[in-house]
Amino acid sequence: MAKKENKFEGYGVSTQAVHTGTDYDAETGAVRRPLHMANSYKLPDDLSTVNYSSTDLLFYSRNGNANQHWLEEKVAALYGADDAIVFASGVGALHALFWTLLKSGDRVIYPNVSYMAVYRMFHELFNQKFGVETVMVDMTDLSAVEKAVTDGTRLVHIETPDNPTVGITDIAAVAEIAHRHGALLSVDNTFASPLNQKPLDLGADFVVDALTKYFNGHGDAQGGAVISNDLEMMDRIRYEAQVNVGAVISPFNAWQIFRGSVTFPLRMQRINTTSQFVAEWLEQRENVTFVSYPGLSSNPGHEVAKKQMHNGYGGVISFGLNTDDKTVEKFCAALKVVTFAVSLGHDESLIFPQPSYDERIHLYPEQFQNGFIRFSIGLEEPDDIICDLDQALKAVGL
Numbered sequence: 001m002a003k004k005e006n007k008f009e010g011y012g013v014s015t016q017a018v019h020t021g022t023d024y025d026a027e028t029g030a031v032r033r034p035l036h037m038a039n040s041y042k043l044p045d046d047l048s049t050v051n052y053s054s055t056d057l058l059f060y061s062r063n064g065n066a067n068q069h070w071l072e073e074k075v076a077a078l079y080g081a082d083d084a085i086v087f088a089s090g091v092g093a094l095h096a097l098f099w100t101l102l103k104s105g106d107r108v109i110y111p112n113v114s115y116m117a118v119y120r121m122f123h124e125l126f127n128q129k130f131g132v133e134t135v136m137v138d139m140t141d142l143s144a145v146e147k148a149v150t151d152g153t154r155l156v157h158i159e160t161p162d163n164p165t166v167g168i169t170d171i172a173a174v175a176e177i178a179h180r181h182g183a184l185l186s187v188d189n190t191f192a193s194p195l196n197q198k199p200l201d202l203g204a205d206f207v208v209d210a211l212t213k214y215f216n217g218h219g220d221a222q223g224g225a226v227i228s229n230d231l232e233m234m235d236r237i238r239y240e241a242q243v244n245v246g247a248v249i250s251p252f253n254a255w256q257i258f259r260g261s262v263t264f265p266l267r268m269q270r271i272n273t274t275s276q277f278v279a280e281w282l283e284q285r286e287n288v289t290f291v292s293y294p295g296l297s298s299n300p301g302h303e304v305a306k307k308q309m310h311n312g313y314g315g316v317i318s319f320g321l322n323t324d325d326k327t328v329e330k331f332c333a334a335l336k337v338v339t340f341a342v343s344l345g346h347d348e349s350l351i352f353p354q355p356s357y358d359e360r361i362h363l364y365p366e367q368f369q370n371g372f373i374r375f376s377i378g379l380e381e382p383d384d385i386i387c388d389l390d391q392a393l394k395a396v397g398l
């Protein structure tokens with residue numbers, strides 16, 4: 001496929017969030033493009049030209065559907081990128097990228113802190129099933145990255161800020177190391193979102209964004225995207241992963257995420273501000289053992305974050321309580337404004353404990369071993385969030 005069209009290139013991000021990917025409906029003149037729930041589209045009269053593994057001709061919804069393509073225009077625009085492919089989930093997007101780039105005998109470097117499915121893919125699946133050499137590294141330590149990336153390494157994958165410790169990796173520095181050894185760099189940018197961080201501008205080759213989170217922002221649809229300027233490789237991903245593995249997004253979910261993403265910059269600005277406010281409040285609190293948020297000057301990643309995150313530091317705060325797993329659960333259950341559930345980037349604030357028996361807890365820095373909680377800030381009144389945390393801490397005697 002060619003570079004995605006963006007008639008609003010050069011306009012501000014809010015203007016692009018409103019106007020890209022949409023137009024008057026050709027048939028009715030409606031100011032919204034329709035939701036097309038069709039599996040099939042009319043074939044051309046002359047079938048001799050049809051390539052059934054292609055994605056640009058609309059003929060079957062796994063090969064591409066109209067709502068998917070319109071959302072791809074918006075995702076590419078908000079990343080200032082030439083191309084984006086939208087999948088059924090963030091993990092579907094990650095898998096599509098890894099599946100297409102890697103083959104037996106390739107070497108991939110992946111972070112010791114990452115989204116769970118990335119850990120599974122590289123800790124037990126791609127290595128054991130397909131003979132990919134997978135090397136886990138602390139990406140916040142550039143000398144460790146330098147040692148791990150050898151000539152012939154195919155891919156370095158990073159996540160910054162990372163899930164769930166909110167650690168920061170220096171994207172430009174890792175890009176330089178990767179490229180010097182002939183490796184590609186992919187960045188999971190879900191926590192930062194394109195309002196705060198654009199990894200392609202810092203040297204990354206591919207970006208993955210779980211649209212389920214900030215892009216959609218309303219907690220009611222799942223999706224994920226691969227974003228890149230490498231049009232040739234993007235077409236390989238379409239062919240190998242979208243058409244022939246099939247994690248295609250449903251038109252309804254694409255439509256839903258499209259609608260949610262119109263307000264994305266506005267929501268993200270608000271979330272950046274509230275998160276900074278809540279992180280600073282938590283840091284003052286007596287029984288809070290640590291607060292991991294890149295906007296805090298006390299944070300070890302703060303200087304790097306300042307360099308690579310433009311508008312703010314995102315909406316996830318990890319913190320610790322000076323107590324046991326059971327009391328952490330009681331604290332979460334005592335919250336009235338904040339929702340006790342997994343996920344992040346919704347309109348509502350979400351809280352999710354990371355208990356001391358979690359199988360990956362030993363991979364995290366020392367302070368995260370006990371009383372560790374992941375907190376995703378939502379759009380509620382900032383004072384209400386703080387009052388809620390305060391009453392729940394008191395309710396469990398903290």
Ligand SMILES: *Cc1c(COP(=O)(O)O)cnc(C)c1O
Binds near residue numbers: 089090159163188222
């Ligand atoms: C949620 C998340 C994903 C996966 O997205 P799904 O839509 O749940 O598959 C990937 N990476 C990060 C950092 C995430 O937070």
